[in-house]
Amino acid sequence: MPARAVESQVYVAYANRTGTEGPYTFAGRSCLAAPDGTVPVRGGRDEALLLADADSALLAASRAGRQPVPVRPPPRAVRLSPPPPRHP
Numbered sequence: 001m002p003a004r005a006v007e008s009q010v011y012v013a014y015a016n017r018t019g020t021e022g023p024y025t026f027a028g029r030s031c032l033a034a035p036d037g038t039v040p041v042r043g044g045r046d047e048a049l050l051l052a053d054a055d056s057a058l059l060a061a062s063r064a065g066r067q068p069v070p071v072r073p074p075p076r077a078v079r080l081s082p083p084p085p086r087h088p
Contacts, residue, residue: 005033009063011054018047035062 005012011034018028031042032052041052 001031001033002037002039005035006037006062009035009059009066011035011059016043018043018045035059 001012001014011032013030013032015030016028017026019026028043028045028047030048030050031039032050032054033039034055036058041050043050
């Protein structure tokens with residue numbers, strides 16, 4: 001999650017399920033990732049209430065002088081066969 005926060009220059013709150021259900025065991029590890037890549041709070045494998053502050057000054061500082069990661073346009077399609085005939 002820290003990588004997504006840095007790329008998007010936002011706080012990312014990630015909530016994950018904990019405990020078990022049938023054969024499945026859930027990892028937990030919910031967190032708040034800051035735009036500078038730090039993780040101010042992270043949960044464990046057990047259920048918990050997590051509290052953290054999203055610092056607007058840290059957000060502004062992380063955005064200063066940085067451009068967001070550009071979104072690349074999709075690659076152009078390459079025709080592998082001739083176009084179908086046109087019908088009048």
